Amino acid sequence: MTAPRIVVDVENGVAPxxxxxxxxxRLISGGVLPVGARLPTIRQLAADLGLAAGTVAxxxxxxxxxxxxxxGRRQGTVVAALxxxxxxxxxxxxxxxxxxxxxxxxxxxxxxxxVRAHYLGE
Amino acid sequence: MTAPRIVVDVENGVAPxxxxxxxxxRLISGGVLPVGARLPTIRQLAADLGLAAGTVAxxxxxxxxxxxxxxGRRQGTVVAALxxxxxxxxxxxxxxxxxxxxxxxxxxxxxxxxVRAHYLGE
DNA sequence: GTTATTGTGTCGAGGTCTTGATACAAAACC
DNA sequence: GGTTTTGTATCAAGACCTCGACACAATAAC
Numbered sequence: 001m002t003a004p005r006i007v008v009d010v011e012n013g014v015a016p017x018x019x020x021x022x023x024x025x026r027l028i029s030g031g032v033l034p035v036g037a038r039l040p041t042i043r044q045l046a047a048d049l050g051l052a053a054g055t056v057a058x059x060x061x062x063x064x065x066x067x068x069x070x071x072g073r074r075q076g077t078v079v080a081a082l083x084x085x086x087x088x089x090x091x092x093x094x095x096x097x098x099x100x101x102x103x104x105x106x107x108x109x110x111x112x113x114x115v116r117a118h119y120l121g122e
Numbered sequence: 123m124t125a126p127r128i129v130v131d132v133e134n135g136v137a138p139x140x141x142x143x144x145x146x147x148r149l150i151s152g153g154v155l156p157v158g159a160r161l162p163t164i165r166q167l168a169a170d171l172g173l174a175a176g177t178v179a180x181x182x183x184x185x186x187x188x189x190x191x192x193x194g195r196r197q198g199t200v201v202a203a204l205x206x207x208x209x210x211x212x213x214x215x216x217x218x219x220x221x222x223x224x225x226x227x228x229x230x231x232x233x234x235x236x237v238r239a240h241y242l243g244e
Numbered sequence: 245g246t247t248a249t250t251g252t253g254t255c256g257a258g259g260t261c262t263t264g265a266t267a268c269a270a271a272a273c274c
Numbered sequence: 275g276g277t278t279t280t281g282t283a284t285c286a287a288g289a290c291c292t293c294g295a296c297a298c299a300a301t302a303a304c
Contacts, residue, residue, distance in 0.1 A: 013140025015291075021135075030222065041250060052293045057251075073250055074301040090228050094236035097219035103145075104152030106212050108241040112234055114216035119230040137261075163280060174263045179281075195270040195280055248303075253296100260291075266284080273278075 008049050016051055020059035028068060028079055029092065039069070039077040130171050138173055142181035150190060150201055151211040161191070161199040 006023045008016050027033040039045070042060060046053040060077055063069045070080040101111040128145045130138050149155045161167070164182060168175040182199055185191045192202040223233040 013137035013143070015135035015137075017291090018135025042252095043250080053251095054253090054294090055292060057253095058291095060251090071251060072301070073252090073299075074248085074303080076250060090223055090232065090236050091239070093219050093222040094233070095240050097215050098237060098240040100148070100215040101212060103148045103154075104212050104215075105154060106152075108238065110212065111216070111237055111241065114212050115220060115233055115237055116230065117213070118216050118220040119233065139261090164282095165280080174265095175281095176264090176283095177262060180261095182281090193281065194272090195282090196272040196278085198280060246304085249301080250299100251301100252299075254298095255296085256294100258291105258293080261289085263286100263288080265286100268281105268283075270281085271279085274276085 006045075006049060008051065016049075016055050017058040017062070020045075020049070020051075020056060021062050024059065024063060025068070029082060033079050035079050035081060037079045038075070039079070041076050128167075128171060130173065138171075138177050139180040139184070142167075142171070142173075142178060143184050146181065146185060147190070147205050148211065151205055155201050157201050157203060159201045160197070161201070163198050 005027075006020055008019050010016060014022075024033070024039075033039070039060070040048070042053050042056045045051075046056040049056070060069060060071065064071055064077075067081055068079065069077050071077045097115075098111065101114075106114070127149075128142060130141050132138060136144075146155070146161075155161065161182070162170070164175050164178045167173075168178040171178070182191060182193065185205075186193055186199075188205065189203055190201065190205050191199050193199045219237075220233065223236070228236070
């Protein structure tokens with residue numbers, strides 16, 4: 001498999017492991033990395049991203065604890081399930097959107113209109 | 123003014139200053155903290171959040187560099203302008219949500235229902 | 245059984261961040 | 275002018291993270 005598209009910005013105040021973890025979650029939730037897909041080895045991804053292997057291992061381990069990934073000594077790391085906090089990625093995305101909309105003080109109607117505008121705009 | 127609603131989670135891999143900064147951006151973009159509004163003093167917000175003053179100062183300084191805030195020795199820190207990167211945060215959030223929904227193959231109706239469910243869930 | 249693959253664990257070094265405290269300076273207020 | 279308010283700067287200590295390297299262990303392949 002080709003290396004997933006992950007980018008790490010070391011100056012943005014977000015820990016490298018967290019960035020890797022977050023972007024893996026997106027790739028998995030979005031179907032780019034489907035269940036059953038094999039991730040690059042820790043050493044490979046670390047080399048690709050210019051990180052230490054332990055840092056990538058941290059990200060993988062976070063997702064393993066969540067049940068998103070499974071790891072094996074020979075077969076490496078494989079996508080096991082969609083993120084458990086988001087068994088339904090659409091619902092998860094909506095939850096995040098609604099959280100943002102709420103913090104912006106938007107009403108339900110305003111949030112719905114914003115979504116409609118983007119579906120129509122396409 | 124009352125203290126803005128800011129929460130800091132020290133274990134999520136995102137630096138405290140970054141969390142403060144991000145949440146201030148949301149409050150400002152959403153109009154909760156309108157242009158001209160005065161923010162709590164660095165010491166006050168630090169005490170409220172259980173952080174060191176220097177950490178809050180870092181967040182304020184980041185936003186000052188971006189022109190979002192202006193600071194003065196006596197009048198404190200004031201909202202100067204909306205974040206230039208997000209002129210319309212609700213629309214941006216909706217765009218992101220729709221992009222994810224689309225990648226999941228969701229129809230407009232499904233996306234709207236997902237949003238409604240989270241607003242009703244409260 | 246041997247070899248290769250891959251994750252886990254450990255190590256010491258270095259760097260960064262955060263803390264709490266303090267001092268100073270600028271500005272506003274009285 | 276004196277006082278108060280508030281941001282900036284500095285400090286040392288502590289905590290934590292990341293690095294690169296290495297060793298070990300588990301597993302699969304041959």
